[in-house]
Amino acid sequence: MKLVISLFTLLFIASCAQVRSVSQTSIPAKRTNAVTAEVKNNIFFLFNFRTDYVNDLTTQLKNKCENGRVEGILTKDVIITYFPIIYYQEHITAEGYCAK
Amino acid sequence: MLYRFIALLFILQGCAYVYHTQIGEVVSNQDFVSIPFEILISETGVNIQEAGAIGRAVIHDRNAGNNLQAAAAIISLFQMGDRTGQPVYSGDNYADRVYELLYEKCPSGQISGLQSVREMNKYPVVSGEIVKVRGYCLKRKTNPVRKKI
Numbered sequence: 001m002k003l004v005i006s007l008f009t010l011l012f013i014a015s016c017a018q019v020r021s022v023s024q025t026s027i028p029a030k031r032t033n034a035v036t037a038e039v040k041n042n043i044f045f046l047f048n049f050r051t052d053y054v055n056d057l058t059t060q061l062k063n064k065c066e067n068g069r070v071e072g073i074l075t076k077d078v079i080i081t082y083f084p085i086i087y088y089q090e091h092i093t094a095e096g097y098c099a100k
Numbered sequence: 101m102l103y104r105f106i107a108l109l110f111i112l113q114g115c116a117y118v119y120h121t122q123i124g125e126v127v128s129n130q131d132f133v134s135i136p137f138e139i140l141i142s143e144t145g146v147n148i149q150e151a152g153a154i155g156r157a158v159i160h161d162r163n164a165g166n167n168l169q170a171a172a173a174i175i176s177l178f179q180m181g182d183r184t185g186q187p188v189y190s191g192d193n194y195a196d197r198v199y200e201l202l203y204e205k206c207p208s209g210q211i212s213g214l215q216s217v218r219e220m221n222k223y224p225v226v227s228g229e230i231v232k233v234r235g236y237c238l239k240r241k242t243n244p245v246r247k248k249i
Contacts (some may be wrong), residue, residue, distance in 0.1 A: 023122040058213035
């Protein structure tokens with residue numbers, strides 16, 4: 001019984017991250033003003049019905065670099081398992097440089 | 101019976117998955133107006149194993165159900181390998197139209213914040229294999245013409 005409980009405990013405390021995709025646009029010569037944007041989506045019991053949370057990334061970058069141009073954007077799409085089957089989090093970050 | 105019901109419940113759930121996200125350069129300029137656009141290209145994916153599992157749960161004849169699932173397993177052996185989403189039967193070029201659709205949406209070619217997302221909407225047995233492209237088409241602001249007095 002103890003073994004079963006230990007195994008279950010191990011299973012549930014094992015948080016792990018998977019990188020689903022990475023993309024990079026061309027990097028500018030002047031790299032001073034770094035800007036970042038991120039969106040998160042929580043998934044419970046493997047049920048997820050939305051993908052529109054991604055759309056907010058561009059707006060965030062635009063707001064952080066008004067009257068400028070965000071270049072060299074690194075987009076990283078990661079899924080983190082906090083508790084298997086119960087709770088996952090999709091985490092997308094975009095980092096770039098604001099050129100004015 | 102209860103197990104079959106629970107299995108069917110899990111199989112019949114609909115879900116959305118994001119596989120890939122990419123963002124292009126973002127331009128914010130007061131001299132331009134940003135007009136948002138969205139392009140959606142979708143193809144139907146088929147999950148043979150799921151079809152076999154549903155068939156097995158629905159068919160009362162156990163032998164026939166087992167044979168159906170075995171057939172599904174054999175077919176899925178030919179679909180092995182890394183992939184995003186589920187296999188489609190119309191070839192791999194359904195997403196090639198993105199380029200021309202992009203040109204239709206923004207003929208000037210001045211695009212900001214081009215966002216490419218590969219996603220899947222999953223339904224029982226079938227799925228929508230989607231390529232979504234969003235962005236802003238930049239158009240220069242036209243100054244009002246001053247009338248000469």
